[in-house]
Amino acid sequence: MGHAIAVALFLHLLGVAVWVGGMIFAHFCLRPALEDLSPQLRLPLIxxxxxxxxxxxxxxxxxxxxxxxxxxxxxxxEHATWQLHAMAGLGVLxxxxxxxxxFAVFPRIRRAVQAQKWPDGARAVGTVRxxxxxxxxxxxxxxxxxxxxRGF
Ligand code: HEM
Known part of the structure; x- marks a missing residue:
């Protein structure tokens, strides 16, 4: 494997680890831990x-x-395997x-927190979830x- 390809694959996997790992943490660790907090505390934290x-x-x-x-x-x-095209398609989705x-849902949370409109904020957080x-x-x-x- 050439150096450029190795570096690109390393960075690619690092990006995937940050993104997917962060979603696992947010969904399975942070969200349940905050569930019992009042909206006044929970939403600004979120x-x-x-x-x-x-x-x-x-x-x-x-x-x-x-x-x-x-x-x-x-x-x-364009001649790459269908699996790689599927990865690209799913990645873009x-x-x-x-x-x-x-850019659409998070600003709603921001506005709701600023205006202290807790039900609006909670709805937007539900959409994010x-x-x-x-x-x-x-x-x-x-x-x-x-x-x-890899062709298994
Ligand atoms: C824009 C979208 C993406 C494109 C064009 C793309 C393309 C590629 C390509 C060409 C490889 C190298 C495969 C090889 O030579 O064996 C690769 C590796 C990989 N990609 Fe992506 N990818 C994209 C998004 C993603 C996303 C969103 C994920 C996961 C959530 C992902 C996970 C992986 C993994 C795990 C590998 C390592 C595969 C291996 O070496 O066995 N990719 N990607």
Whole structure:
């Protein structure tokens, strides 16, 4: 394997680890731990945690896209296997869902926290939760498809 390909694969997998690992932590550790807090405490905390996490995901998405695009070109571009095209398709779908979370739903949480409209904030957090579950499932499927790309 050439150095450039090894570095790209390393960064690609690092981005995937940050994104998918962060979603596992948010959904299975943070969310249940905050469940019993009052909205006045919970929502500002969620807003500040999400604000930071989404920056990490934003960087990961750019890294995954650039390295994935490079690796795909190295693997034959349009002649690459269907598994690699499936990974790219699922990856882009996950990125669109993330974009919706970050730029459509998250601002609603921000506004609700600023205006102390707790029910509005809780609704928007519920939307994020559902979309994160979808992206988590897609992420795990994508990792499975990536393994299949090895030709087992
Ligand atoms: C923009 C979208 C993406 C593109 C174009 C892309 C493309 C690629 C390519 C070409 C490889 C190298 C495969 C090889 O040579 O064996 C690769 C590896 C990998 N990708 Fe992606 N990828 C994308 C998104 C994702 C996402 C979102 C995930 C997981 C959530 C993911 C998980 C993996 C894994 C686990 C490998 C390592 C596979 C192995 O070496 O066996 N990729 N990707």
């Amino acid at each position: 807003e500040s945690v999400f604000g930071r996490f989404f920056n990490w995901v934003g960087v990961s998405v750019i890294v995954i896209l650039l390295t994935g695009g490079f690796l795909l070109m190295q693997s034959g571009g 996950m990125m669109l869902i993330f974009g919706h979370i970050r 559902r979309l994160v579950v979808i992206n988590l499932v897609l992420g795990i499927v994508t990792i499975g498809v990536a393994v299949l790309a």
